Amino acid sequence: MKFAVLVFPGSNCDLDMYHAIKDELGEEVEYVWHDTKDLSTFDGILIPGGFSYGDYLRCGAMANQSNVMSEVKKAADAGKPVIGICNGFQILTEAGLLPGALLRNKNLKFICRTVQLKVVNHNTLFTNQYKEDEVITVPIAHGEGNYYCDDATLKSLEDNNQIVFTYSGDNPNGSLADIAGITNERGNVLGMMPHPERAVDELIGGADGLALFKSIVKQWRESNVNEA
Ligand SMILES: NC(=O)CC[C@H](N)C(=O)O
Numbered sequence: 001m002k003f004a005v006l007v008f009p010g011s012n013c014d015l016d017m018y019h020a021i022k023d024e025l026g027e028e029v030e031y032v033w034h035d036t037k038d039l040s041t042f043d044g045i046l047i048p049g050g051f052s053y054g055d056y057l058r059c060g061a062m063a064n065q066s067n068v069m070s071e072v073k074k075a076a077d078a079g080k081p082v083i084g085i086c087n088g089f090q091i092l093t094e095a096g097l098l099p100g101a102l103l104r105n106k107n108l109k110f111i112c113r114t115v116q117l118k119v120v121n122h123n124t125l126f127t128n129q130y131k132e133d134e135v136i137t138v139p140i141a142h143g144e145g146n147y148y149c150d151d152a153t154l155k156s157l158e159d160n161n162q163i164v165f166t167y168s169g170d171n172p173n174g175s176l177a178d179i180a181g182i183t184n185e186r187g188n189v190l191g192m193m194p195h196p197e198r199a200v201d202e203l204i205g206g207a208d209g210l211a212l213f214k215s216i217v218k219q220w221r222e223s224n225v226n227e228a
Contacts, residue, residue: 001220002028004042006072006088008063009034013049013085013197020197021046025213032068039071043224044081044216047072047088049141049195059102059144060090069095081125081216082189086142089181089191098184098191099157100149102142106174110143114205117180117194118168121161124183125219126190129211135168136208138194145193147175147182160185165192 005017014031021029029046032039039045053062063069069091076082076097084092092098105111114137119130130136149157154177157163165181173193181192196209 001043001217002030002041003044003046004030004032004039005046005048006068007031007033007048008050008052008066010052010054011048011050011087013087013195016195017046017048017085017197020200020209020213024200024210025217027213027217034063034066034068036068037071039068039075042075042080043220045072045075045083047082047084047091048197049086049088052087052091055144058090058094059087060092060094063087063091064094073097076184076189079186079188081220083126083216084189084191085195085197086140086145086193089193090144092189092191097189098182099153100147100182102144102193103146103148103174104144105142105146105172110141111145111172112139112141113172114139115170115172115180115194116168117165119164120166121164123161124164124187124190124215126183126212126215127164128219129215136199137206138196138199138209139205140172140194142173142193145173145175147179147193149176156185157182162187164190165194
């Protein structure tokens with residue numbers, strides 16, 4: 001399976017994402033600059049965290065104007081897995097590929113620490129290697145991770161099982177309904193504020209994020225590789 005890691009001016013988790021895919025997962029991966037006009041050769045699209053365009057205007061608003069974003073929309077329409085982590089989640093909401101918005105953290109401070117997440121939907125292409133309601137430990141590092149949407153959107157997220165991760169125990173940023181990660185209605189676009197790509201090896205403090213990437217590869221192999 002071949003992944004693209006998108007790179008914008010100001011991305012800073014692109015290396016972590018590349019390392020997670022290449023060295024820990026053992027899959028193909030390439031960095032793709034934001035002015036790329038063709039993502040058709042990739043099977044999965046990863047939008048990493050960081051401070052694209054210095055977080056000016058709103059986090060992710062300027063990155064959403066990049067050439068590559070029309071290709072991300074094509075990939076999402078084609079049913080390919082698309083993940084936005086942290087700034088990537090902010091970009092996906094700006095692009096309208098995911099509902100809602102990320103507001104300033106409730107305490108108005110940048111928060112950098114580990115949190116516990118509950119896997120509230122393990123029947124997705126991103127979470128099939130977790131158990132139902134499994135609690136995992138993953139780092140967060142953001143100033144604007146306070147998920148918000150209107151009541152009708154929250155109801156449709158709940159009704160369609162689009163809420164995939166919630167904060168467990170304590171909610172660090174004030175997110176509505178403790179939401180840490182959601183998918184689109186079709187289930188092939190995931191946005192999450194915590195960083196699974198920084199939790200892929202016990203040497204760096206834990207490996208609870210690795211199952212997310214393994215889930216994607218498992219599902220992709222099952223639907224794309226013909227048994228001999
Ligand atoms: N690690 C990140 O992606 C940071 C996200 C974002 N720019 C914020 O501070 O909210």
